[in-house]
Amino acid sequence: EVQLLDSGGGLVQPGGSLRLSCAASRFTFSSYAMNWVRQAPGKGLEWVSAISGGGGSTYYADSVKGRFTISRDNSKNMLYLQMSSLRVEDTAIYYCAKDVGVLGVAGHFDYWGQGTLVTVSS
């Protein structure tokens, strides 16, 4: 069974930075696009970013564009989200999610990590 393990969350001050990680196993990691989806406390799901299987194409929600960077290391089966200039409104559980396709466009997410909580507060 596919496994996705999110980590790296924590408490950070507004304006600070944090890097989230997602360790993938039990599937051919480089053959699938990957995504980050977040959920603020008591709120709905919000897609954050996607990256193609090879890493050459990336996509971002307008709310994080210019502040967050998605990347992957296919040799280590790892997905990352570098978050900078963090705002209070970035407080959320962040989930990594596996796409069913390699491109990262117009697919759906068949497996999700357990999530990691990011709290932005002074």
Place this chain on the structure above:
Amino acid sequence: QSVLTQPPSASGTPGQRVTISCSGSSSNIGRNTVNWYQQLPGTAPKLLIYSNNQRPSGVPDRFSGSKSGTSASLAISGLQSEDEADYYCAAWDDTLNGHVFGTGTKVTVL
């Protein structure tokens, strides 16, 4: 801000049929397929329906999806207590060049 609109809540008694709507636009549902996710309390979301009306392996056939124009629907027939959860529709948006989720619907079994 969600681009896809869902009713905030829906409810029914065990055995009843419940339907959840998802309203979008020509740049998302009108051009791309719709997916549905179920989120049980305190857990990560789970894929429920993909490509408008397809069920992943293991999802009961009580769950069905449909799409017409710029709207989509999720139906739960034979409602069971374990169906109490939040449900989200989602689609790719060609204008935003990203995925968009619905506002979410909380289903309560009375």
